[in-house]
Amino acid sequence: MKFPLRPFALSLLALGFSALVYTSAQAGGGHYYPPVKDPVVKEECGSCHLAFPAAMLPAASWQKMMGELDRHFGDNASVDPAIAKKIAAYLVANAADTGGSRYGAKLMRGVDPASAPQRITKLPKWVREHREVPDWEWRHKDVRTKANCVACHADAELGYYED
Ligand code: HEC
Ligand code: HEC
Structure with a gap:
């Protein structure tokens, strides 16, 4: 680290x-964006990609996303309804405009929480922070997608997003 x-x-x-x-x-x-601590969320939302910190999106985003997990960015990420409810409660409680606001406020600049953005990687602040990353780097075989935070932020699992 x-x-x-x-x-x-x-x-x-x-x-x-x-x-x-x-x-x-x-x-x-x-x-610093506190990593997901809840073991269920970590397991269910961390199997295909990093379990993104709840503080990176507003509550309305998580609510919307959890209501359509069967159509999750082209994947089916459905879970048992009771589990979905628990995950949603955790994400909403720690979201960028609720419990996680101390960490997430910066990312929310220029974002209307009610618009329920679904991608962290489309938030204006995120885009600005990454504007100097060259095209070839996004396409690199070890990166492939902007959502692959861990490829560049080695300590993302711990909540750190420096260089
Ligand atoms: C079956 C695999 C799978 C599971 C399980 C899964 N996701 Fe995803 N998720 C994806 C894919 C695929 C994408 C699109 C990634 C990309 O653009 O490269 C994605 C993207 C996302 C994004 C947007 C990333 C960005 O571009 O900013 C968020 C937020 C997200 N997932 C949250 C969750 C949450 C919360 C859960 C748990 C309820 C979850 N995911 C479970 C496959 C999954
Ligand atoms: C291709 C490499 C790459 C990928 C993939 C990537 N980032 Fe970054 N990220 C960077 C670079 C480079 C910076 C600028 C670092 C700096 O200014 O010190 C940065 C900056 C940041 C910052 C601002 C840090 C600060 O304190 O200024 C955050 C937050 C961040 N990234 C989060 C993420 C998240 C979340 C993801 C995944 C959804 C992600 N990044 C994916 C390369 C990447």
């Missing part, structure tokens, strides 16, 4: 513990 911890450790020595917590919270707002 790359080291977000190192600057924190330095500031710990230099500034003491409360400053450390503050620094970590500040840094966290920018590129």
Whole structure:
């Protein structure tokens, strides 16, 4: 893993513990998106791709997506209705405009949550952050799709999206 911890450790020595917590919270707002913690969501939504952090889309998006899992980006991702209900509850509670807003607010800039966007990779902020990624890189055999976050963000599973 790359080291977000190192600057924190330095500031710990230099500034003491409360400053450390503050620094970590500040840094966290920018590129940290809490990974899915619920084991059911992790399993059901992490088998075909990274279990995308709930804080990357607003609640209305998750609600819509969970209502049409049989038509999920050209795939059938249906699960048992009782399980779908649980997954939806977790995603909605931690969404970019609910419990996860501290992390997701930045990605929501210029987005009307009620429009229920279905792709993180189409959010204006996401597009801006990736505008310098060249075409060939998206098409690289180890990447293939914008949704393959882990190909470029080695620590995505841990919630970190730096270089
Ligand atoms: C059967 C495989 C499969 C399962 C299971 C699955 N997905 Fe997907 N998902 C896909 C495919 C395929 C795409 C489109 C990927 C692409 O564009 O390359 C996708 C895309 C997405 C995207 C949009 C990514 C983007 O481009 O921003 C989100 C969000 C998403 N899935 C959430 C979920 C959630 C939540 C679950 C669990 C309920 C789930 N997925 C389960 C196959 C699956
Ligand atoms: C082809 C490689 C590639 C893929 C695939 C990719 N990214 Fe990125 N991402 C980048 C690069 C390069 C940057 C810019 C890094 C920088 O400015 O430090 C970036 C920046 C980001 C940032 C902003 C980080 C910050 O703090 O400024 C976020 C958030 C992010 N990506 C999330 C994602 C998510 C979520 C996915 C999958 C849906 C994804 N990325 C897929 C290459 C990629």
